[in-house]
Amino acid sequence: MRVPGTGPEPDTIRPTSDAPAPDAPGPGVVVAGGGLAGRVTAWRAAQAGLRVTLVEPDPVADPARARAASAVAAGMLTPATEAVFGEEPLMEFGIRSAALFPGFVAELEEASGLEVGYRATGTLLVAFDADDLAVLDRLHKLQRRLGVATERLTGRECRRLEPVLAPSVRGGVLAPDDHSVDPRLLLRALAAAGARAGVAEVGARVASVERPGPRGARLGVVLDDGRVLPADQAVVAAGCWSDRIGLPEPVVPPLRPVKGQLLRTRVPAGEPPLVGRTVRGLVRGFPVYLVPRADGEVVIGATQEELGYDTSPTVGGLWQVLRDARELVPGVTELEITETCVGLRPGSPDNEPLLGPTRVPGLHLAGGHFRHGVLLTPVTGEVMARALTTGTLPGYAERFAADRADETTTWE
Amino acid sequence: MRVPGTGPEPDTIRPTSDAPAPDAPGPGVVVAGGGLAGRVTAWRAAQAGLRVTLVEPDPVADPARARAASAVAAGMLTPATEAVFGEEPLMEFGIRSAALFPGFVAELEEASGLEVGYRATGTLLVAFDADDLAVLDRLHKLQRRLGVATERLTGRECRRLEPVLAPSVRGGVLAPDDHSVDPRLLLRALAAAGARAGVAEVGARVASVERPGPRGARLGVVLDDGRVLPADQAVVAAGCWSDRIGLPEPVVPPLRPVKGQLLRTRVPAGEPPLVGRTVRGLVRGFPVYLVPRADGEVVIGATQEELGYDTSPTVGGLWQVLRDARELVPGVTELEITETCVGLRPGSPDNEPLLGPTRVPGLHLAGGHFRHGVLLTPVTGEVMARALTTGTLPGYAERFAADRADETTTWE
Numbered sequence: 001m002r003v004p005g006t007g008p009e010p011d012t013i014r015p016t017s018d019a020p021a022p023d024a025p026g027p028g029v030v031v032a033g034g035g036l037a038g039r040v041t042a043w044r045a046a047q048a049g050l051r052v053t054l055v056e057p058d059p060v061a062d063p064a065r066a067r068a069a070s071a072v073a074a075g076m077l078t079p080a081t082e083a084v085f086g087e088e089p090l091m092e093f094g095i096r097s098a099a100l101f102p103g104f105v106a107e108l109e110e111a112s113g114l115e116v117g118y119r120a121t122g123t124l125l126v127a128f129d130a131d132d133l134a135v136l137d138r139l140h141k142l143q144r145r146l147g148v149a150t151e152r153l154t155g156r157e158c159r160r161l162e163p164v165l166a167p168s169v170r171g172g173v174l175a176p177d178d179h180s181v182d183p184r185l186l187l188r189a190l191a192a193a194g195a196r197a198g199v200a201e202v203g204a205r206v207a208s209v210e211r212p213g214p215r216g217a218r219l220g221v222v223l224d225d226g227r228v229l230p231a232d233q234a235v236v237a238a239g240c241w242s243d244r245i246g247l248p249e250p251v252v253p254p255l256r257p258v259k260g261q262l263l264r265t266r267v268p269a270g271e272p273p274l275v276g277r278t279v280r281g282l283v284r285g286f287p288v289y290l291v292p293r294a295d296g297e298v299v300i301g302a303t304q305e306e307l308g309y310d311t312s313p314t315v316g317g318l319w320q321v322l323r324d325a326r327e328l329v330p331g332v333t334e335l336e337i338t339e340t341c342v343g344l345r346p347g348s349p350d351n352e353p354l355l356g357p358t359r360v361p362g363l364h365l366a367g368g369h370f371r372h373g374v375l376l377t378p379v380t381g382e383v384m385a386r387a388l389t390t391g392t393l394p395g396y397a398e399r400f401a402a403d404r405a406d407e408t409t410t411w412e
Numbered sequence: 413m414r415v416p417g418t419g420p421e422p423d424t425i426r427p428t429s430d431a432p433a434p435d436a437p438g439p440g441v442v443v444a445g446g447g448l449a450g451r452v453t454a455w456r457a458a459q460a461g462l463r464v465t466l467v468e469p470d471p472v473a474d475p476a477r478a479r480a481a482s483a484v485a486a487g488m489l490t491p492a493t494e495a496v497f498g499e500e501p502l503m504e505f506g507i508r509s510a511a512l513f514p515g516f517v518a519e520l521e522e523a524s525g526l527e528v529g530y531r532a533t534g535t536l537l538v539a540f541d542a543d544d545l546a547v548l549d550r551l552h553k554l555q556r557r558l559g560v561a562t563e564r565l566t567g568r569e570c571r572r573l574e575p576v577l578a579p580s581v582r583g584g585v586l587a588p589d590d591h592s593v594d595p596r597l598l599l600r601a602l603a604a605a606g607a608r609a610g611v612a613e614v615g616a617r618v619a620s621v622e623r624p625g626p627r628g629a630r631l632g633v634v635l636d637d638g639r640v641l642p643a644d645q646a647v648v649a650a651g652c653w654s655d656r657i658g659l660p661e662p663v664v665p666p667l668r669p670v671k672g673q674l675l676r677t678r679v680p681a682g683e684p685p686l687v688g689r690t691v692r693g694l695v696r697g698f699p700v701y702l703v704p705r706a707d708g709e710v711v712i713g714a715t716q717e718e719l720g721y722d723t724s725p726t727v728g729g730l731w732q733v734l735r736d737a738r739e740l741v742p743g744v745t746e747l748e749i750t751e752t753c754v755g756l757r758p759g760s761p762d763n764e765p766l767l768g769p770t771r772v773p774g775l776h777l778a779g780g781h782f783r784h785g786v787l788l789t790p791v792t793g794e795v796m797a798r799a800l801t802t803g804t805l806p807g808y809a810e811r812f813a814a815d816r817a818d819e820t821t822t823w824e
Contacts, residue, residue, distance in 0.1 A: 265727060300727075315677060315712075315734060316745025322731045333728025337752060 027217040027230035029388055032206035032245060034060060035068035036183065036373055037366040038237035040381035043111075045388050046197035050325035053229060055221065057205045061277035063184040067311075069239055070183050070373060072343025074262060074291040074299040075117075077101060077375045078178035080148040081125040081280055083139060089148060089399055090352055092371055095148070096396065098177065098377035101301045104378035105181070112192035117182030117293055121277040124157050125173035126165060128327060129333035130268055130281035133170045140173050142229040150175045162275050164331045169281075180291050181279050183374045202229070208246030209234050209363060218343060218362045222246075233388055237366040240309070240346040247359045255354075255368055257309050257344035262301025265335035274298055274331055275280055281328040288324035290332070298335055300325045304345075304371075311342045345370050355380065364388065365402035439629040440464060440640035441800055443649055444618035444657060446472060447480035448785055449778040450649035451602035452793035455523075457800050458609035462475040465641060467633065469617045472603045476751055479723075482595050482652055482785060484755030485531070486674060486703040486711040489513060490590035492560040493537040493692055495551060501811055502764055506784055507560070508808065509791035510589065516790035517593070524604035529594030529705055533689040538570050538577060538584035540739060544694035545582045552585050561573060562587045574687050576743045581693075592690050592703050595786050610801040614641070620658030621646050621775060630774045631674055634658075645800055649778040652721070660772045667766075669721050669756035670741045673729035674713025677747035686710055686743055693740040700736035700805065702744070710747055712737045716757075716783075723754045757782050766814040767792065768799035776800065777814035 034056025042054045063071040076082070079094030099331065105118045127133040143150045151174045159165045160173040195201070204223040210230075213220030217230030236242050240257035267274055273292055280289040291299040303317045325332045348354055348368035353376065357364055366384050367377050383397045393401055400403045443454045446468025454466045475483040484758055486493070491506030517530045539545040555562045563586045570584040571577045607613070616635040621643075625632030630644030648654050652669035677687055685704055692701040703711040715729045730752065737744045760766055760780035766790065769776055778796050781788050795809045 169414070247767060268724075312680070312748035314745065315675070315738070315747045316747060318730070319734045319738060319745060322727060322734065326727070326731060333726065333731060335727045336724035337727060337730060340749060340752065 004369055007332075009223045024107065027213070027215070027232050029233045029235065030055060030219075030221040030229050030231040032209075032221065033068075033237035033239060033242070034058065034187075034191070035070035035237065036187060036190065036203075036377045037238055037239075037380050038235065039187060039194055039371060040377050041235055041237060041366050041384040041388075043190055044381040044385035046194060046199045048385050048389050050388060052194075052198070053200045053202060054194065055202045055204055055206050055223065055229070057203060059203075060187055061322055063187065068187070069345050070187055070259075070345040072260065072341045073183045073261070073374050074289065074301055075181045075183045075186070075374050076123070076178070076278055076280075076289065077180055077377060078123050078278065078280070078293055080143050080150055080175040080178050080251045081123050081139075082371070083142055085138075085142060085149070087351070090372070091146060091399070093373050093379065093396070097376045098179070100378035100382070101179065101181070104381075108186075108189050108193055111196060112189040114185065114189040114192055116185045116189050118179065119181070119294065120179045122174060122176040122280040123178035123180075123280060124153075124158060124161055124174050125280045126169045126170055127279060127280075128168060128283040129266075131285065134155040135282055135285075136171065136173060143173070143175075149177060159320065162277070162279055164329050166330055167281070169328065175254065178278065181374060182293055186374070186377065200295065206236075206238065206245050206315050209236070210250065211248055211360065215258070223273045231362070233362045233364060235364045235384065235388070237364050239367060240344045242346065242365070242367050247363065254349055255346045256306070257312060258347045258370065259305040259307050260302040260345055261305075261321060261342075262299060262303075262323060262341050262344050263318070263337055264339035264341060265298045265300060265337050267296040267298065268334060268336055269336070274329065274335065279329065281324065283324040286320065286324050286330060288321065290325060290329060297338070298332075300332065300335075300363055309344065311344065313340045313342050330365055345373070353380070353400045354385050354404075355400045356393045356402050357391055357399055385391070438646050439625070439627070441645045441647065442467060442631075442633040442641050442643040443647045444621075444633065445480075445649035445651060445654070446470065446599075446603070446613070447482035447649065447651055448599060448602065448789045449651075449781060450647065451481075451599060451606055451790050452789050453647050453649060453778050453796040454611045454795040455602055455606040456797035458606060458611045460797050460801050462800060464606075464610065465612045465614060466606065467614045467616055467618050467635065469615060471615075472599055475599065479756075480599070481672075481755040481757050482599055484672065484674070484753045485786050486701065486713055487593045487595040487598070487786050488535070488690055488692075488701065488703055489592055490535050490587065490589070490690065490692070491787060492555050492562055492587040492590050493535050493551075493585065494498070494783070495554055495558070495560070497550075497554060499763070502784070503558060503806070505786050505791065505812070509788045510591070512790035512794070513591065513593070516793075518600075520601050520605055523608060524601040525590060526597065526601040526604055527817070528597045528601050530591065530595070531706065533590045534586060534588040535590035535592075535690040535692060536570060536573055536584055536586050537692045538581045538694075538740065540578075540693060540695040541581060541582065542711075543697065546695075547694055548583065548585060555585070560587070561589060574689070574691055576686055576741050577691070578740055578742055581740065590690065593786060598786070598789065599655075618648075618650065618657050621648070621660065623626055623660055623772065643774070645716055645774045645776060647776045647778050647796065648798070651779060652756045654758065654777070654779050659775065666761050667758045668718070670759045670782065671717040671719050671722060672714040672755050672757055673717075673725055673733060674711060674715075674753050674755075675730070675733060675749055676751035677710045677712060677744075677749050678708065679708040680746060680748055683746070686741065686747065691737065691741065695736040695739045698732065698736050700733065700740060702737060702741060710744075711749070712747075714743065716773045721756065723750045723756065725754050765792070765812045766816075767795050767809055767812045768805045768814050769803055770814050
């Protein structure tokens, strides 16, 4: 809780005195946005020897009040059970990032001294009725075609794994490699690791990026308080708010907000966990999930609504989530509600990320992660560090190049 | 938000300099509890010339964080549509209080300079299925027997009054004299009127009442910070927490908490009101209500759960409320959720209030209002002022005498 006149946010992170002095001279990199994409980019860039400043108005220590989709997300790392026909390249990108996760978590927890709630317990995807089962069977075929390890289970086998599942569950797919993480802990750890690596943080909002910048810099990052930060390179990682930042033409990231409503709940004190792993379901065509954490939290979500920048929780959204979760796991009624969350996923026109250099020299994007921002955090760090140090993308990420999103591209 | 070391709450109300000097010498009256019962008692007692101190730990200016059931309640003033067989005396007491309301509101708004959101728009009680309609018909007969003005309507007539009602609504009863008020505004106005009338307020919790008190006083009201307030008379008005206050034997108010979960919502900006009056429904035997306010707020509730002092909102509670509200008024899905509220109604063994003197000289109760605390506010003020100034109850309130609740009474 911020009290006027008591000075800066206690969580505003500035370089610690033992931070390594950045090797790079000059104005360095400014990252606009303190969600997962911005923070992993800042940390990795600082590790690569760049001088990095991150600009973010919301405190990382108070996730319930942060606006970043990263602070709302449930934290599923589920490329297999998230697979969609026609999105195979994105699925492969997700599988690459999921494979990076164990090493990424170990390095980050070591670098930050903070845990991130990574749980390698797999995911069970179940179908509620015959139509849902048909969808699930098609998905299972796609998973096999892509070489993903998943196992088709009967309803009874599903209930053997998760006894709280409703008797009506018709069947499922077990994805042993689809794990989860706590995105709020991940954000906090990235902030701490970034600070230790020398990332400076400014508590403000980026209004625009101009060129040239002050004092001979290539770019100028203009803050809402009027300050202008000189930058050799700038990274726009402000989620669905990215296109509210004034950018030099022809860079206009066409990101739209896709509203998600979800509930943070917890198992009553003294009660055993409700489910042992992430449970995703299709209930009469509606997707719903329950993501359990070691501390008893269960995240239940989520709607997917195209309503602009509206962040109001609604009766209808909450009702849909509760209805479907209850059909799948009747015992959810015992859970205590700790928070009603609304987040805005940043969606690009083709629902794929926008990464790396734009046509404006020095200006990069790291956005458009849509429903996959948590999963894609490690690979985003890898890709953006490469982009900032070499100006190019690794081959596996060329498809997601940010410079496809300019006036020469025909978006639907 | 209270910040340690920043001094008293800004809303702690102390006597203003132009407050009338209390006529009564000596230690006066101490009221334990700043809900509606406590505040109306304090105000009326001060108006009657008594020296009054009110003790309440929660700030009246932040109702979302207050624990009083008064700050959670929807504010229905509905003796007719709340009528229950076997509770006729309570219904008559409620009708008496409802009749006092217009004058009470006018006097309070004048005395405090604050509005209380009183809306004289009536209540429509509707039935969802044939069984619900049978219950409603019996209730309507009871209302007529008691001489209450209500009108039996067909489903079509109900929808003519409130076009958003579901087509499945089978019929209803219009109670033109069942109105509503905003309990949070009522609390605030009572606090302000009390302060103007000379009520002193102490921001603490009452731990116990002892006899004798300090400095020759009949009673001593012991606060949780160790202070002891001398008192000629003390009023325990701490809702379901009343029996956590240590009291001299044989006064043990047998009040239990009855949990209620409800939602505060609002019509999206620019939209017309959803309903024009309070709509109550029976949906497959479950009671549900929507209480609209002039500012667009719609309160939807409520569960009734016997779960001890548990104040966690639960998935099951919220789901029940949303399910029934949505059956009755499908358009509730568009409402924005502003707050998930949980309150603990103070229930006595016979669900009737406990008012006035106990067998301990000088010690009074004002509690056990259960589901009727807002409705009974004016009459509670009248009864308690009489009790504190004369030691007796008005004839119409003798049934609710607090001293029925001692060891000579057989409670179930």
